[in-house]
Amino acid sequence: MTVEQRNDDPRDQFPIGMRVLAVDDDPTCLLLLETLLRRCQYHVTTTSQAITALNMLREDKNRFDLVISDVHMPDMDGFKLLELVGLEMDLPVIMLSANGDTRLVMKGITHGACDYLLKPIRIEELKNIWQHVIRRKKFDSTNQKTSGNQDRSNDGGGEGELVSAGTGNSDHSGKVNKKRKDQNEDDDEDPDENGHDNDDPSTQKKPRVVWSVELHRKFVAAVNQLGIDKAVPKKILDLMNVEKLTRENVASHLQKYRLYLKRISCVANQQANMVVALSSSDSSYLHMNSMNGLGNFNPLTGSMQFQNPAFRSFPPGGMIGRLNTPSGLGLRGLPSSGMIQLGHAQTSGNSNNQVKFQPVTLQGNNNGSILPGIPMPYELDQQRNKGLHIGDLSTTIDDTAVFPLSNSLPDVKIATGNGSNNVISVTNNMLMLGHCQDAQAGREFGNHSSVSVAPLKPEFCSPLQDPGRCNENWANSVQPSGFQSNSFPLNDRQKHAALHRSSSRDNMSVMASQIGVNQFDASSIASASFRPDNSLSDSQSSMIQGWGNLHKQDSSCRPNLMSSSMNSLVPVNGGLGPLEQGLDLKNPMYHRNMDFDSMGQPNYVDPLMVKYEEVEKSTMETLKLKQAYLMDQQRPQGSYMSNNFDPLGDVVSAMMKQEQDKAEGEFDAYPLRV
């Protein structure tokens, strides 16, 4: 052990002493970053020039463990630096920016950044950055280990899969590690480094095998070949023919696998029963259930046609057989969604809902291979472009499950044919918005509320701040109750269902995030749907008035401004919260008035004016309003701010916060961190 370890002491105490290179052209941030990093006990080198940084890196590749770089730099684009470092030195790079625009973040990730931090940096975030170093090293060493002598999976594809499955990271890490693998063969130094990293305590004492997708697939194939009953570790191992895999590894994996199968089969039995029941039923029965299932529901008649042949086309036993097929279920994202679906079927007490679904679960994944005989997913695919995407949304609102299964939009269409049309279409909106997909998704809405929502989408997508909070607030002030009740049960059931498949953690988080998104968007939709009627509740109108009486004439304001203002108001504190926050009526310490007098009040009108003028684009009105606002400000702060004699500055700061939220909402996609 010790022979292989590096002699540097700091390395033993990793992450203490981790060597970081920090690059930022802004000296303020650079100094701050340096100090923060030192506080985390890292070893820091700083430079304000990207080119200098590159040179430093090039002259000695082993000098640093991690690079943190700003995105916007004068001499070189941060992304370029990122790419170069990734390619040449294969070090983890963290991007840093004041701008949290989703597009930028996306760009960072696609260029290979292992993280994207927003300014202002907090020390808590920096305390964890060492994980990126470990992660990279570990998977590099795993690459070396399991594929070292193997001819088969030595190509980039295998490696990529191995790594990405193991890390569970997003694709870029797989990509980067592919690059790394290629590089490893050329680069002299890296193997040394990896050799060192084989000393990670976990890899050293007990070489942990990562059961990647590839490996597992082989395993499953071997098991199937032998027959599940006859599969013994030794034979499986021989069949798999993987170096560095021991019989013990296989044995333990087999044990887990058997447990898994047992679990599946229990659920499958229940489902099979349902399927049996259903397949023997007539079309009208299927019709009723169609809401839950596959989707294809826009024309219900159409859905029936789809379903009937599907159900009749294979016997339930066949489905169960497939269910139990390890290869069918054992892989990646698909099975987990399948599992969730099953779990869902279990938990929702409604037998009608259980109609389907393996087929439904397949949707997101396009895999014909899992249950090859089922036509439904393909039909769903066809339908996908046409319309509205949502997971299974049952007709009755208190049934569950919106399952936006895969990362792309789920393809199941919502049944519009039932009584609660509005609700479902609105929830359509919400999920759709939650995905922030392009406008075409919005077109299929038949509902009036959806129409008004579509143009607002960009704004709604962004302030995805506190879904829970927003939801409640809007529920109180705005929501139709039926709608509201929909989102919460969805949440519960989904989580409940997801919990049933504890192994499907990924999906759960996907779902949870979707749920979060759903809830928020539900609220945003609700606000949107309110708007067209221009029926603001009193609290809302007074809020807007408090902002400067600009909205006295509701008609004069463009809808999206108001909705975005409302939305941005909501997340801060909900309801009247932001202004109350700004006002802080009880606080005696507001001397701001005094300060402001010297500056002249009109200045504080400005940010507000700036915002609203742009939107309204009517200078005359603005001037009038400005004057009105000024006049309002002269007297004790407007109609509803009764108690506070000087909330001006606080109102302004509240407004600015709103503007900030709004600005960020309107113009940048939601920043990562608020």
Next chain:
Amino acid sequence: MLGLGADRLRADMNRLLALLFHQGVLDEQFLQLQQLQDESSPNFVSEVVNIYFHESEKLLRNLRGLLMEKEFADYKKMGIHLNQFMGSSSSIGAKRVRNVCVAFRAASEQTNRAGCLRALELLEHEYCYLKNKLHELFQIEQQRALAAGVRYPMQN
């Protein structure tokens, strides 16, 4: 007596800080800055803030220069300056300044020159206020350090 002076100064400083926090001029990021100040970097806050002032004035000058141009069209460049200003302001906890930057950025993205001008004025204004207040803070702190220093040999 000197001890009392130091205490009073500390109270003044705290009061000023509390005021600035309430006003939203500063936020908790500033606190983090203060926490980074210790024996190994005793003047950290004022160092960082002074750098910030220096840079910000440069940026403000640049911004004003851009906007004053007769044929101003380079919103992108303005955006870059703004981005830096926003980054540094948020890093030291200058909340109000940062908020104005956000509004400014919005105006800039809409290529609304008038809006940008107004935002710039407001920005300059907020920045001045911040600078004055922080100078005040540092002065109190200096006096306090002096007072404490004189006291130091007598009673730790």
